[in-house]
Amino acid sequence: NAGVTQTPKFRILKIGQSMTLQCAQDMNHNYMYWYRQDPGMGLKLIYYSVGAGITDKGEVPNGYNVSRSTTEDFPLRLELAAPSQTSVYFCASSYSNNGYNEQFFGPGTRLTVL
Amino acid sequence: GQQVMQIPQYQHVQEGEDFTTYCNSSTTLSNIQWYKQRPGGHPVFLIQLVKSGEVKKQKRLTFQFGEAKKNSSLHITATQTTDVGTYFCAGRGAGGTSYGKLTFGQGTILTVHP
Numbered sequence: 001n002a003g004v005t006q007t008p009k010f011r012i013l014k015i016g017q018s019m020t021l022q023c024a025q026d027m028n029h030n031y032m033y034w035y036r037q038d039p040g041m042g043l044k045l046i047y048y049s050v051g052a053g054i055t056d057k058g059e060v061p062n063g064y065n066v067s068r069s070t071t072e073d074f075p076l077r078l079e080l081a082a083p084s085q086t087s088v089y090f091c092a093s094s095y096s097n098n099g100y101n102e103q104f105f106g107p108g109t110r111l112t113v114l
Numbered sequence: 115g116q117q118v119m120q121i122p123q124y125q126h127v128q129e130g131e132d133f134t135t136y137c138n139s140s141t142t143l144s145n146i147q148w149y150k151q152r153p154g155g156h157p158v159f160l161i162q163l164v165k166s167g168e169v170k171k172q173k174r175l176t177f178q179f180g181e182a183k184k185n186s187s188l189h190i191t192a193t194q195t196t197d198v199g200t201y202f203c204a205g206r207g208a209g210g211t212s213y214g215k216l217t218f219g220q221g222t223i224l225t226v227h228p
Contacts, residue, residue: 040123042202042220043157058215090156100145102159103216
């Protein structure tokens, strides 16, 4: 199993540009999550999904959108990129097990908005 | 909303010294998980605690969950250079439908000097 994969690894955007961060998992996990990690900070939940077709906002959803058309994929869309979105983005997945489930993280995408 | 605070933010130790990081939640937790993130890497699951007063050990690492299920600690005995990284606690609130969502602490960055 490849686990959780993310592309791209690095990206530089100009202010106002848009992009999609890709995330895929091959573990047949129902739950998927997007986090951002700012320097010296913990992980902030952006959006999450409990299954295909079901998504919900996390702690910091403004400026982002998600979709979940399949169990495997959970892309994160940035519209009108702003410098405040400079961060490392992690995608994660877990089994549906009443919440008592470890999260498996992808390698991350390092995004810089200039 | 639920807040999880972690202290200290930084810890520098000499190899062989012990290390402890503490995690405190503003609300009662159903469970707490600990993750380790190596420099430049992604968070990796270490352990989960569920029961009040629970203590678990992994070699030199000892994890505790408080009696009130609002705090936790990670203690490393005789640190090694391989212990370098950021240690995160992450808790899920008791009750309600949190769908496996975890609230992460801001992490403790451990540096070990050989």
